[in-house]
Amino acid sequence: MTDPASQQHATAGLSRRGLLGLALGAGAAGVAVGVGGAALVGRASDGSAAPRADTQPFFGEHQAGITTPVQDHLHFAAFDIMDTTSREELVELLQDWSYAASRMMLGLEVSASGAVGGSPEAPPDDTGEALGLPASNLTITFGFGPTLFRAADGSDRFGLADRAPAALATLPPFLGDDLDPDHSGGDLCIQACADDPQVAVHAVRNLSRIAFGRARLRWPQLGFGRTSRTSAQQQTPRNLFGFKDGTANLLATDEHGLAEHVWVSTEDGPAWLAGGSYLVARKIAMKIETWDRVRLAEQEQITGRTKGSGAPLSGGEEFTPPDFTAVSGSGIPAIDPASHVARAHPDANDGIRMLRRGYNYVDGNTALGRLDAGLFFLAYVRSPERFVTVQRSVATDLMMEYLLTIGSGLWAVPPAPSEGSYVGAALFE
Numbered sequence: 001m002t003d004p005a006s007q008q009h010a011t012a013g014l015s016r017r018g019l020l021g022l023a024l025g026a027g028a029a030g031v032a033v034g035v036g037g038a039a040l041v042g043r044a045s046d047g048s049a050a051p052r053a054d055t056q057p058f059f060g061e062h063q064a065g066i067t068t069p070v071q072d073h074l075h076f077a078a079f080d081i082m083d084t085t086s087r088e089e090l091v092e093l094l095q096d097w098s099y100a101a102s103r104m105m106l107g108l109e110v111s112a113s114g115a116v117g118g119s120p121e122a123p124p125d126d127t128g129e130a131l132g133l134p135a136s137n138l139t140i141t142f143g144f145g146p147t148l149f150r151a152a153d154g155s156d157r158f159g160l161a162d163r164a165p166a167a168l169a170t171l172p173p174f175l176g177d178d179l180d181p182d183h184s185g186g187d188l189c190i191q192a193c194a195d196d197p198q199v200a201v202h203a204v205r206n207l208s209r210i211a212f213g214r215a216r217l218r219w220p221q222l223g224f225g226r227t228s229r230t231s232a233q234q235q236t237p238r239n240l241f242g243f244k245d246g247t248a249n250l251l252a253t254d255e256h257g258l259a260e261h262v263w264v265s266t267e268d269g270p271a272w273l274a275g276g277s278y279l280v281a282r283k284i285a286m287k288i289e290t291w292d293r294v295r296l297a298e299q300e301q302i303t304g305r306t307k308g309s310g311a312p313l314s315g316g317e318e319f320t321p322p323d324f325t326a327v328s329g330s331g332i333p334a335i336d337p338a339s340h341v342a343r344a345h346p347d348a349n350d351g352i353r354m355l356r357r358g359y360n361y362v363d364g365n366t367a368l369g370r371l372d373a374g375l376f377f378l379a380y381v382r383s384p385e386r387f388v389t390v391q392r393s394v395a396t397d398l399m400m401e402y403l404l405t406i407g408s409g410l411w412a413v414p415p416a417p418s419e420g421s422y423v424g425a426a427l428f429e
Contacts, residue, residue: 054195055135058102060416061275062263063423065139065191066355066380067252069231073197074223074359075204076281076376078186078409079215081148087158091428093214097142097190097207098422107135110206127209129202136196140203142423143189143279143411146170163427165270167278167384168412175395176405183283183407186218191279191378193357197224219407221283223359223376230355236310236318240286240360240373241402243303244310247318248345250355261353262380272426275415277380280387283361283407286374291402302398304341312341336398343397344390352386354379374403384410 056064081090100110109115115128149164151157170185190207194200201222208217227239228246232253239245250257259265266274291299296307304322305312312322314334322341326334335342346353357380362373381387394400414424 054137055106056137056139058098058105058140058416059419063141063276063413063416064105065141065193066262066277066357066413067230067258068137068139068193069234069252070226070228070357071137071139071193071195071200072224072226073194073200074221074376074378075192075197075200076221076223076378077190077192077204077208078145078218078220079188079190079208079211080218081157081187081215082213085214087428089214090158093211094142094424095422096210098417100207100210101140101142101203101423104130104203104206105135105138105140107133107138110210127202127205129205130199133196133199136194136199138192138194138199138203140207141191141193141279141413143191143413144168144424144427145186145188145409145411147185148187160427163270163272165273165412167268168410169384171280171384171408171410172388174391174405176400176403177408178404178406179408180406183219185409186411188215189279189281189409189411191357197222221281221361221376221407223361225360227358227360227375228356230357239375240288240362241291241299241303243299243305243307244318245358245375246356247305247310248353250353257353258355261382261386262355264382268382272424272429273412273414277355277382277413278384278387279411279413280377280379280381280384281407281409281411282377282405284375284377285372285404285406287402287404288371288373294402301336302339302402304335304339313339338396338398340394340397340399343394349390349393352390354381354387354390380413 056068058064085093103110109126109131111125113125115124115126115131118124146164146168148158149156149160149168190204192200192203192207194203204220211217226237228249229236230249230252232251236244236247250261252258262277264273264276264278268274294302300306300313310318312320312335314320314323314326322335322345324333324335324337324342324345324347328334342348357378359376359378360373361376362371364372366372379387414427417423417425
């Protein structure tokens with residue numbers, strides 16, 4: 001039987017050992033480790049790794065999982081770097097994560113030996129629950145939180161403080177916030193999305209194992225039933241209030257809109273973040289039982305849209321632009337100025353738009369027997385201040401009576417690495 005100390009040692013070295021195995025294996029590009037742990041992260045290129053219809057690219061211009069057509073399942077996780085972790089070990093972690101992610105997004109195991117190909121006297125490199133499953137359009141997206149650059153106590157643990165984006169700071173408090181500090185923030189985040197929930201869970205589970213001794217899980221969140229769309233081919237989904245959500249979301253084909261509202265430009269700075277974005281995560285508890293007792297007409301007034309078709313109350317179909325000047329037969333505005341649609345619309349927020357990738361969540365029941373459920377809001381924006389502007393606008397809309405934000409976080413999401421590199425490499429150059 002393996003003793004705990006040797007098992008911890010084996011787990012801590014899992015990814016580097018696995019990567020070396022992959023590097024030496026036939027038909028695979030591997031890792032060359034140089035001075036200071038600077039590794040070149042390659043991509044598996046054997047026949048089994050050929051891109052398929054259900055795979056998404058890890059390398060490229062922008063990280064996958066932003067404009068990718070929104071998958072049905074989410075496993076999100078925030079991590080804190082261990083106090084004993086050095087800058088070199090942080091770089092190695094990002095290299096190891098990048099290599100494992102590039103393999104899993106191709107439907108492969110995290111290393112060449114994987115779940116069953118290694119020594120029977122050592123823990124497997126891969127946990128194995130995704131064996132035999134397709135890639136399921138898995139995307140793994142990484143982000144860097146404010147505390148990675150400067151810790152809560154003000155220390156510059158990794159020599160990155162002078163490279164922090166000026167816009168990357170803890171979000172200010174908003175009306176309707178009751179944040180749980182144990183479910184907010186984090187030095188790093190991973191957003192894993194897939195068409196199969198087991199594939200998404202497998203990804204985060206194995207990346208967590210690879211992080212052992214260098215980073216620890218701060219908080220996770222599972223999500224199901226996407227609440228937005230990023231492709232015109234996708235139908236608009238519904239949230240747990242039963243209304244269509246994300247009708248006016250930015251789409252992957254809107255290159256001009258993405259450049260204006262999502263991607264950080266070279267002029268925005270810093271240079272290492274150009275082509276990336278900012279990710280806002282908000283865990284929003286929904287007062288389900290209270291909402292379910294509200295009259296249909298009032299639900300529609302609060303939302304600003306019909307519950308059936310999703311059309312604006314000013315008339316038309318789902319994608320008809322809302323007319324905030326339209327009045328009803330009784331002479332009052334057809335769309336209540338305090339409705340969610342009115343307060344969230346770009347016309348009320350200096351033209352600001354966001355790319356949303358939210359999910360429903362159900363975490364069981366509360367101590368009072370009520371459904372512990374809501375919306376795990378995820379949005380990508382060119383600048384966090386744009387989200388702040390919109391959030392301050394919607395913080396007093398009619399829907400806020402039925403919502404309570406209990407978790408929050410902000411991360412800088414660097415561009416995708418090029419082949420032979422790793423996520424966030426430019427930050428450490």
